[in-house]
Amino acid sequence: MDHQSRGADDDRGRKLRQKRIGDQLRRLYDEVTEEAVPEEFLNLLEQADNSSKKQK
Amino acid sequence: MTQPTLDDQAFKTELAGLIPHLRAFARSLCGNATAADDLAQEAMLKAWKAxxxxxxxxxxxxxxxxxxxxxxxxxxxxxxxxQQLDPEVAEATLVSNDDPSSALDLLALRTGLTVLPEDQREALILVGAGGLSYEETAEICGCAVGTIKSRVSRARKALAEIIENSSGGYAGDGKLRASEAFDDIMKQADELSSGSSADV
Known part of the structure; x- marks a missing residue:
């Protein structure tokens, strides 16, 4: 019984730590997705689109 | 029967909408923001051509x-x-955060990510942050779904170990200097990675 409840505590602790890691991983990723997209990206895409239109 | 392809305009709109994710995935692979944007731009143009x-x-x-x-x-x-985590990024992670213990955890996570084997790191990022399923991640990485599941689980375990070892001694000490914290976390990470084959 004692053994079992300790096991359950360990388990809960592990799950909490993993949840924290998961939250922070998403935070690192979202820090980038929430940045404004540099204009260079959209300009490059427009240029690529324009030059493919000319070829057609 | 093949599906019709999207017309150029629709494709362009959808691709543009994915730029934030391309940048985030690239950042997780490169570690350095300038190099990551360079990679993300090339990938975007390649996707357009294809x-x-x-x-x-x-x-x-x-x-x-x-x-x-x-x-x-x-x-x-x-x-x-x-490359290795830039000490300037490390410093910024610590000073930009109001809660010192959370900042240390975040720094430990950043550092931990740099020492994970590449295959584990990318699997963890795609599944854990990028919102992709195990199946999609397996397709992206060109391997079996079971392989991705085991990489993700090993990565989680290794990160938990790094974070536990690095933040344990600092609870409540908000005055810790950023450089000391960084050195200490790097040391923990080195010890952890020397035991496994980090250079995959």
Whole structure:
């Protein structure tokens, strides 16, 4: 019984730590997705689109 | 029966909408923001050129991530290959955060990510942060679903170990200097990675 409840505590602790890691991983990723997209990206895409239109 | 392809305008709109994710995935591979944007731009242009081979109805995000990943691994000599965590990024992580223990955890996570084997790191990022399924991630990485599951679980375990070892001694000490914290976490990470084959 004692053994079992300790096991359950360990388990809960592990799950909490993993949840924290998961939250922070998403935070690192979202820090980038929430940045404004540099204009260079959209300009490059427009240029690529324009030059493919000319070829057609 | 093949699905019709998206017309150029629709494809362009969808691709533009994925730029934030391309940048985030690239950042996780490169570690350095400038190199990551360089990689993300090339991947975007490659995806545009290959648009006719994209089947509409399938996951465009997974498709573009595959392109980005192939580009990253095929050009090993390019500058965007990952380097160690920049100490300036480490410092900024610590000072920009109001809660010192959370800042240390975040720094430990950043550092921990740099010492994970590449295959584990990318699996963890795609599944844990990028919102891709195990199946999609397996397709992006070109391996079996079971392999991805085991990489993710090993990565989680290793990160938990790094974070536990590095933040344990600092609870309540908000005056810890950033450079000391960084050195200490790097040391923990080195010890952890020397026991496994980090250079996969």
């Amino acid at each position: 648009r006719e081979s994209y089947q509409s109805g399938t996951n465009l995000k997974a498709w573009t991530f595959t392109i980005l990943r192939n580009l990253f691994y095929s050009e090993k000599r390019r500058s965007w290959r990952r």
